[in-house]
Amino acid sequence: MEELTFQVIFYVFAALVVGSAALVVLGPNLVHSAFALLATFFGVAVFYVLLGADFLAGAQVLIYVGGILILLLFGVMLTHRIYGVALRTETIQFWPGMAVSVAVLATLIGIIYTTPWRQMGFAAVEGPTTASIGELFMNEYILPFEAASVLLLMALMGAAMIVRRRSDL
Amino acid sequence: MPSLGTLASLKYFLPELTLVLTLLVVVAIDIALRGREDRRLGVILISLAGLVMAGVFTLMLKEAPQGGLFSRMLVLDQFGLLLRFLFIVTAILILLLSVPSRELAGVNQGEFFALLLGVTVSMMWMANSVNLLMIYLSLEMVSVGSYIMVGYLKTERLSNEASLKYILFGAVSTGTMLYGLSLLFGLTGTLDLYGIRSALMNETTLAQAGPALLFSVILVLAGIGFKTAAVPFHFWCPDVYTGAPTPVTAFLSVGPKVAGFAVLVRFFFGGMGHPVGDGTWQIVGSVNWQALLIGVSVATMTLGNVAALLQTNLKRLLAYSSIAHAGYILMGAVVLSDEGLQAMLAYMVIYLFMNLGAFLVVMVVYDRLGSFDVKDYGGIWKRSPTLTIAMGIFLLSLMGIPPFAGFLAKFYVFAAVIRAGLAWFAVIGVLNSAVAVFYYMKVLKAMVIEEGATSDTSPFVLHPVYAVLLLVLLVPNVVGLVLWGYLDQITEYSMKILETL
Amino acid sequence: MIPLEHYLVVSAMLFSLGLLGVLTRKNAVNVLMSIELIFNSANINLVAFSRFVSADFSGQIFAVFVIVIAASEAAVALAIVLSLYRIMRSVNLDEASVLRG
Numbered sequence: 166m167e168e169l170t171f172q173v174i175f176y177v178f179a180a181l182v183v184g185s186a187a188l189v190v191l192g193p194n195l196v197h198s199a200f201a202l203l204a205t206f207f208g209v210a211v212f213y214v215l216l217g218a219d220f221l222a223g224a225q226v227l228i229y230v231g232g233i234l235i236l237l238l239f240g241v242m243l244t245h246r247i248y249g250v251a252l253r254t255e256t257i258q259f260w261p262g263m264a265v266s267v268a269v270l271a272t273l274i275g276i277i278y279t280t281p282w283r284q285m286g287f288a289a290v291e292g293p294t295t296a297s298i299g300e301l302f303m304n305e306y307i308l309p310f311e312a313a314s315v316l317l318l319m320a321l322m323g324a325a326m327i328v329r330r331r332s333d334l
Numbered sequence: 335m336p337s338l339g340t341l342a343s344l345k346y347f348l349p350e351l352t353l354v355l356t357l358l359v360v361v362a363i364d365i366a367l368r369g370r371e372d373r374r375l376g377v378i379l380i381s382l383a384g385l386v387m388a389g390v391f392t393l394m395l396k397e398a399p400q401g402g403l404f405s406r407m408l409v410l411d412q413f414g415l416l417l418r419f420l421f422i423v424t425a426i427l428i429l430l431l432s433v434p435s436r437e438l439a440g441v442n443q444g445e446f447f448a449l450l451l452g453v454t455v456s457m458m459w460m461a462n463s464v465n466l467l468m469i470y471l472s473l474e475m476v477s478v479g480s481y482i483m484v485g486y487l488k489t490e491r492l493s494n495e496a497s498l499k500y501i502l503f504g505a506v507s508t509g510t511m512l513y514g515l516s517l518l519f520g521l522t523g524t525l526d527l528y529g530i531r532s533a534l535m536n537e538t539t540l541a542q543a544g545p546a547l548l549f550s551v552i553l554v555l556a557g558i559g560f561k562t563a564a565v566p567f568h569f570w571c572p573d574v575y576t577g578a579p580t581p582v583t584a585f586l587s588v589g590p591k592v593a594g595f596a597v598l599v600r601f602f603f604g605g606m607g608h609p610v611g612d613g614t615w616q617i618v619g620s621v622n623w624q625a626l627l628i629g630v631s632v633a634t635m636t637l638g639n640v641a642a643l644l645q646t647n648l649k650r651l652l653a654y655s656s657i658a659h660a661g662y663i664l665m666g667a668v669v670l671s672d673e674g675l676q677a678m679l680a681y682m683v684i685y686l687f688m689n690l691g692a693f694l695v696v697m698v699v700y701d702r703l704g705s706f707d708v709k710d711y712g713g714i715w716k717r718s719p720t721l722t723i724a725m726g727i728f729l730l731s732l733m734g735i736p737p738f739a740g741f742l743a744k745f746y747v748f749a750a751v752i753r754a755g756l757a758w759f760a761v762i763g764v765l766n767s768a769v770a771v772f773y774y775m776k777v778l779k780a781m782v783i784e785e786g787a788t789s790d791t792s793p794f795v796l797h798p799v800y801a802v803l804l805l806v807l808l809v810p811n812v813v814g815l816v817l818w819g820y821l822d823q824i825t826e827y828s829m830k831i832l833e834t835l
Numbered sequence: 836m837i838p839l840e841h842y843l844v845v846s847a848m849l850f851s852l853g854l855l856g857v858l859t860r861k862n863a864v865n866v867l868m869s870i871e872l873i874f875n876s877a878n879i880n881l882v883a884f885s886r887f888v889s890a891d892f893s894g895q896i897f898a899v900f901v902i903v904i905a906a907s908e909a910a911v912a913l914a915i916v917l918s919l920y921r922i923m924r925s926v927n928l929d930e931a932s933v934l935r936g
Contacts, residue, residue, distance in 0.1 A: 229902065229906075270851035298899070308404040316471070322361070326486075326488075502863065
């Protein structure tokens, strides 16, 4: 029974993720695309939960949905004349792009199913991962952790500098 | 020496720590001195001081034992040390280049230098990373910093467009690279480059994983190709170089490009190859990586040289020229030997001084004449013979003509290729260099022979910082051939990459 | 349980869709959304491999950093888009072509 539940959840959310991603990429209305992206992000968070990565699922929702998606929505709204003109987007060179994309997908699926992935066995991951991830951040991965803070400083400074109107700051 | 933990690694980490500290101080001072006259001077002096100190610390690391740092995130070896020093020198030169720049005169330079420092630290990490996570993180740090620097002139349409093109193209390339890295992780189960190599060499199942390995490495090469502007990931290069402020263009052409090559070397030689004892390296996997690299190198240098022939905008011309030079540097990677590594290092060192010199002259001319078009370069010989002679030396060096250092660079690379038995490849390189002569000569011809577009014949007055820089950049080009032995010594010392951890 | 390949196929589809968006869309914000799809697909790969192939959490740690990097890139990208929009009143990539390849 539990087995079946997991499978149903997986297939439902897989369909959600792929369907909404298709809407993001193919949909004519930009605001619809942005909200479809919201659904994609949530679906990916569900996958993380299914894979036992609870901290990551939380981070995904907080940062992607709560941060990046809001930014993108601002981007959509601030760069269009909202009144009157429909928020339609056009596409260029659709069929060559589609051909490349399908070719890549076919190659990837072929690779996925013919490669003997070494699997350690599906050991049940007990409990929350937050403590282990926290320990790893402070021990093995402390350098990237601190480096990321420099990255965030640069990005923050840069984005603020580019967007602000006052030039004497 | 096994890998050091966090606290023990700190004392080998002084250059990077200094630079990060300088970055923070620059940001703080920039805010503190707001509105005051000495704001720019203060920021410049602090950045310069920080860079010089970091350079000194790097030199002090020469005697340090080689090994891993920070739990196998970074590695401390001679190859990385030379590159660290090179990046610091690059940053100092770019800093001096941007001080008198007309393009950057009206904008806040504090943040610019902070970004420059941040990107320099990240480039140093790129050259020393042996963990997929650290490689990707440092590569993205360099990229994000560069995107902002390219768009620094936010009121100029050209700068914004260049920045947008750069970030969109860059994000796609690095996203694709990330996908490839994830596949590599899936094949081997570890993020550590040396661990990946052991997994690829020992497991028999991985012999069956050929297509997956090929696909993932090609995707990773997408990201590296983007950073080094190699074909077919070079499309962003001409537009971004043309639209960015010229000091930033100069920086992009020497800094991130060389860092990209460092990642290429670490990835192929450290993560996928092992030395066979007689100075050559063997790359794991059943794919002919050498053929792939040869193909990319030939395509890159040919496209760069041929496209440059058609350009009249100096920045665009130098963009294609730098693409071509990336092709020559790749020749050193192709031969899969210690000699090839040495050739790459020698080329990268000499290329720094040649290319920056050319960009310096372009900047001086722009500051005086307001144009990057070769038509407006006429009559400069009469107005400033010094400038013309300097440009002549830089261009001759770029062409690879003796007795200038550029010839030495090309000699290293061609010799390594010939000694590896790929003489036909060296011939292609020579032919490409011959083609390159035409477009470099076009610029020189305009400066010496043609008449000026305007009737203004007043002599150029060089800003003192420009004059000093001109001298600093000319000297290596002129005496490079004479100091051949010295360069040989340095590069031979530095070509040793840490083989195993 | 759900086999590894299922997750990989979903992420492959996301990757291809993201690639399609990058190649065919004209609006800069739309291209940005497609880039986020690519990042998410790589993340699913990393977490799935961390679960099935590697004995530790390194894939998940990598995924956290990817989220951080994606956030900073999105912020910078949107800042640039906004800055360009102020000058050009449009973020159509066809019109952003004073520079020609």
